Amino acid sequence: xxxxxxxxxxxxxxxxxxxxxxxxxxxxxxxxxxxxxxxxxxxxxxxxxxxxxxxxxxxxxxxxxxxxxxxxxxxxxxxxxxxxxxxxxxxxxxxxxxxxxxxxxxxxxxxxxxxxxxxxxxxxxxxxxxxxxxxxxxxxxxxxxxxxxxxxxxxxxxxxxxxxxxxxxxxxxxxxxxxxxxxxxxxxxxxxxxxxxxxxxxxxxxxxxxxxxxxxxxxxxxxxxxxxxxxxxxxxxxxxxxxxxxxxxxxxxxxxxxxxxxxxxxxxxxxxxxxxxxxxxxxxxxxxxxxxxxxxxxxxxxxxxxxxxxxxxxxxxxxxxxxxxxxxxxxxxxxxxxxxxxxxxxxxxxxxxxxxxxxxxxxxxxxxxxxxxxxxxxxxxxxxxxxxxxxxxxxxxxxxxxxxxxxxxxxxxxxxxxxxxxxxxxxxxxxxxxxxxxxxxxxxxxxxxxxxxxxxxxxxxxxxxxxxxxxxxxxxxxxxxxxxxxxxxxxxxxxxxxxxxxxxxxxxxxxxxxxxxxxxxxxxxx
Numbered sequence: 001x002x003x004x005x006x007x008x009x010x011x012x013x014x015x016x017x018x019x020x021x022x023x024x025x026x027x028x029x030x031x032x033x034x035x036x037x038x039x040x041x042x043x044x045x046x047x048x049x050x051x052x053x054x055x056x057x058x059x060x061x062x063x064x065x066x067x068x069x070x071x072x073x074x075x076x077x078x079x080x081x082x083x084x085x086x087x088x089x090x091x092x093x094x095x096x097x098x099x100x101x102x103x104x105x106x107x108x109x110x111x112x113x114x115x116x117x118x119x120x121x122x123x124x125x126x127x128x129x130x131x132x133x134x135x136x137x138x139x140x141x142x143x144x145x146x147x148x149x150x151x152x153x154x155x156x157x158x159x160x161x162x163x164x165x166x167x168x169x170x171x172x173x174x175x176x177x178x179x180x181x182x183x184x185x186x187x188x189x190x191x192x193x194x195x196x197x198x199x200x201x202x203x204x205x206x207x208x209x210x211x212x213x214x215x216x217x218x219x220x221x222x223x224x225x226x227x228x229x230x231x232x233x234x235x236x237x238x239x240x241x242x243x244x245x246x247x248x249x250x251x252x253x254x255x256x257x258x259x260x261x262x263x264x265x266x267x268x269x270x271x272x273x274x275x276x277x278x279x280x281x282x283x284x285x286x287x288x289x290x291x292x293x294x295x296x297x298x299x300x301x302x303x304x305x306x307x308x309x310x311x312x313x314x315x316x317x318x319x320x321x322x323x324x325x326x327x328x329x330x331x332x333x334x335x336x337x338x339x340x341x342x343x344x345x346x347x348x349x350x351x352x353x354x355x356x357x358x359x360x361x362x363x364x365x366x367x368x369x370x371x372x373x374x375x376x377x378x379x380x381x382x383x384x385x386x387x388x389x390x391x392x393x394x395x396x397x398x399x400x401x402x403x404x405x406x407x408x409x410x411x412x413x414x415x416x417x418x419x420x421x422x423x424x425x426x427x428x429x430x431x432x433x434x435x436x437x438x439x440x441x442x443x444x445x446x447x448x449x450x451x452x453x454x455x456x457x458x459x460x461x462x463x464x465x466x467x468x469x470x471x472x473x474x475x476x477x478x479x480x481x482x483x484x485x486x487x488x489x490x491x492x493x494x495x496x497x498x499x500x501x502x503x504x505x506x507x508x509x510x511x512x513x514x515x516x517x518x519x520x521x522x523x524x525x526x
Contacts, residue, residue: 202235400441
């Protein structure tokens with residue numbers, strides 16, 4: 001099929017000056033860019049519209065959701081044509097059969113759970129094959145989760161990897177990279193990743209470096225000890241040779257905002273040293289994750305069942321409260337940096353708990369007639385630790401500073417849930433509408449670069465991320481004067497405005513603002 005896009009403002013993703021021109025698509029690739037006078041099966045008049053490469057979301061949690069509903073309209077409606085799964089060290093594969101039941105419980109807060117899929121896939125290759133056979137709405141790439149690797153080798157115990165364990169982990173990473181992964185991820189505040197030492201990460205990242213893959217890391221601290229945490233990640237890059245990518249880079253809590261410029265300085269030093277360093281971030285002052293992160297790491301030892309057993313014991317609850325109120329060195333204490341009144345419940349499974357959605361932990365305590373801590377522990381226990389939250393940690397001026405950094409690219413970090421963070425619906429249009437058009441933090445070509453070619457280069461995705469002859473036809477056409485996110489923290493499930501067309505691999509998926517229910521995506525293997 002031939003599609004001709006006429007008269008649009010082409011922002012090519014490569015920081016070049018925008019220009020008025022045409023784009024010819026033949027089948028799934030861009031055939032010509034410039035002034036084009038040819039017959040076509042479909043002509044799109046893009047006058048007074050921007051023609052951009054499709055947006056690439058480098059941090060997504062659609063891993064399970066796309067097996068249940070592969071169309072992923074939520075992401076496509078904000079112009080995303082590619083997303084990278086397998087984040088924060090916890091995801092779908094690899095997954096040994098003997099750990100399926102336990103891992104489903106652990107993974108539920110990140111990616112959800114379902115009885116409607118076959119969980120016996122075991123490897124990344126088989127997981128990607130399952131996605132491909134079912135079909136995907138947009139392009140999907142995958143990172144190997146560190147937690148899954150530890151699970152396969154050592155289970156869920158708080159154990160230091162011995163030389164034999166390390167060799168097994170290296171073998172698994174090699175297998176999974178050959179199976180199609182683009183790199184490795186970890187979440188060093190989450191069990192079992194938190195038990196991994198710096199030396200362990202250096203050794204396993206050496207294998208990733210052999211494949212020229214990326215190491216995407218939710219670092220040990222984004223708060224009190226962020227400087228020490230960043231130094232650890234940089235050391236991993238230095239000693240392994242791997243490309244470093246900080247996931248959702250930020251500094252949390254007013255007592256720690258003073259560290260932002262020092263953190264930027266560490267990035268500069270690492271680059272001068274010759275290390276490859278990048279990061280992604282979403283354009284909001286609040287984050288979202290499992291409510292269980294308020295619990296100290298020792299509560300998680302042995303998995304979900306052990307966690308729930310510990311919450312049954314009054315003395316354990318007293319110890320947890322003491323740890324939260326006094327802190328543990330090196331542990332990111334969400335209650336300390338956000339506050340009980342700035343942590344809001346966003347997802348539960350039980351119908352009787354739905355009324356708690358949108359309540360903060362102070363309000364939860366009042367509703368339950370208990371102190372906020374024990375009311376929260378009760379909810380975590382009742383829901384089997386499958387509860388999500390939004391936490392407010394930052395400043396708008398920091399969002400702008402982070403957006404301007406050369407290491408930055410845009411992401412959503414979107415977690416599907418009952419009452420999700422609005423970033424799931426609006427990250428990319430928010431950057432264009434608020435931070436480009438309204439506040440002029442970035443130029444249009446800078447923002448598009450950070451949404452397209454920059455992430456493609458970072459993750460090493462070939463032939464995508466630019467309006468360029470021979471590249472895959474992943475294209476977004478939008479009205480720059482109207483594009484904006486609409487979701488709020490109280491009503492997040494609102495599609496953004498201003499996107500007229502989304503084309504994925506030469507297929508028109510959004511047409512004049514209307515969604516065509518087709519599976520146009522591809523699996524992007526390393």
